Amino acid sequence: MRIIIFGGAGFLGKKLALQLLKKGELSAGGRESQPISQLVVFDRTLAEGLPDDSRLKIMAGDICDEIAIRALLTQPVDVIFHLAAVVSGEAEKNFELGMNVNLHASMQLLELCRELDQHPVIVFASSCAIFGGELSETIRDDTAPTPQSSYGTQKAIVDLLLNDYSRRGFIDGRALRLPTIVVRPGKPNAATSSFASSIIREPLQGQRTSCPVSGDTKVWLLSPRRVTDNFIHAAELPAKKLGRNRNINLPGITVTVNEMIDSLKEVAGADKAELIDWEPDAFIQSIVLTWPPQFVTERALDLGFQRDGAVREIIESFIKDELA
């Protein structure tokens, strides 16, 4: 069982790598479970902080580089987790970069996999940013993507290709549309949703942070623990269960920013909320307001994907996993 994680140096990629190493085996596409012999963690920079493990191969390279990706695929690969992406805010500000990484590199990866004798399971990190705009507030499993960002557009296109390549038997794909992942460790990034982690993470560590959106802004959340569980679940689902539609709106929970801060106070003390400066940012608020805050994800729940119980649990898990 050889596995590649693209975008493996990001926090989700590393968390997934750790979980796979610990699990030790994987049932690719529902087939008999096999021990993991090699886990390639590929990203622009070498992934740091992963354990010394003979199964682990940490590599640095550009996912746009056809020669590099082709070389990676010369040895048979059973499962690819494709998490590499330019984040939403960056893809909006730099159109060409977003198109190259989020769209063209993904198309190239699919094409290279099509040429292989053994077609891998591909789990793609898509995004709920494919929805938004003028539609109704509640997103169903059959709601049309109407992305209001180039990032969302690029993700929605890869979702479509993943379905067609799977239908034709070129790959065995599964695209998971991720809610906003909260709480991310580390520093704020250029994702438009970065604030949703910052307003929990920074106060918990006694640091000031700013909130660029109003307190009644609703967000659709999933924790890092649940999302990596869901990545692995997606890789192990039998293709038959998925049928022809390989695009899955992951389950999450809908909460307001105020509710998140209330949970922060419950878990860590009322004084933590005083570390948050309310600094409305019209650019970020305008984008966040186009995100639909409510989803009905019957299909994902039927397929066994998991969501969190409450924000309080998400905060407690973050403290245990990242701050302990």
Place this chain on the structure above:
Amino acid sequence: MRIIIFGGAGFLGKKLALQLLKKGELSAGGRESQPISQLVVFDRTLAEGLPDDSRLKIMAGDICDEIAIRALLTQPVDVIFHLAAVVSGEAEKNFELGMNVNLHASMQLLELCRELDQHPVIVFASSCAIFGGELSETIRDDTAPTPQSSYGTQKAIVDLLLNDYSRRGFIDGRALRLPTIVVRPGKPNAATSSFASSIIREPLQGQRTSCPVSGDTKVWLLSPRRVTDNFIHAAELPAKKLGRNRNINLPGITVTVNEMIDSLKEVAGADKAELIDWEPDAFIQSIVLTWPPQFVTERALDLGFQRDGAVREIIESFIKDELA
């Protein structure tokens, strides 16, 4: 006012060209109407049968050829009608050809238009083949594309890009998802829907034809007259009216194959139906059965797009326009 029709040698392209020449002027994107000074009809082969008109420039070339397309765009262009495509059956049988023409050439066209100082109105011939599969029978304006063919996938992707390029102001796009166009003149082609024209066209001319699907198969139809009217209407709609969603499910009518044949008999005599041989084709029937037969196209009707009254009218128009 300079206009380009890509795929202009096909029957719809030529019909559109004739209508534009007759109309003489166009209100691009709802702006003040301007006389048409040049109408470029571009296709793989030189369009035949168009009138001798000094405004007309008939050209042959490959839409995949970047240099040729770039050359076409050196002079300012106000409106592009993008009808060039590898048809559904062919794109299913030759994956690479379909990807190159239907997807990559369209992406390249959008990129070349992005580079222009003056961003053109682009009317794209998308298709109701972007829908299908396991979803409900009735397609709403916000139903997710779930194409069951590579052709449908490629069209759905261009629809998404057209929205994003329009949102960013790189173009002013409008994608029309065409129902099955009936009755097409000429000969059967490799489109999976080719039979829907053949069962009317051939008997009307005293020729035998075969019907590869069962009589109770439902199809979603629009006539050539209405679709060229709708192309021009799309080009003239003010961008404001469209808002951010530039993808439009065109209105049509739902009829069974049997109802089509009944109308044929009414218009041309009962004996015409005896020229149809029922020869079930599992490949074609399996694809046609994935097409949703029922649409609710409120948005298109609100925007002023037109449908036909009944199959009888469609057949009578065909006789008048093509057989007279």
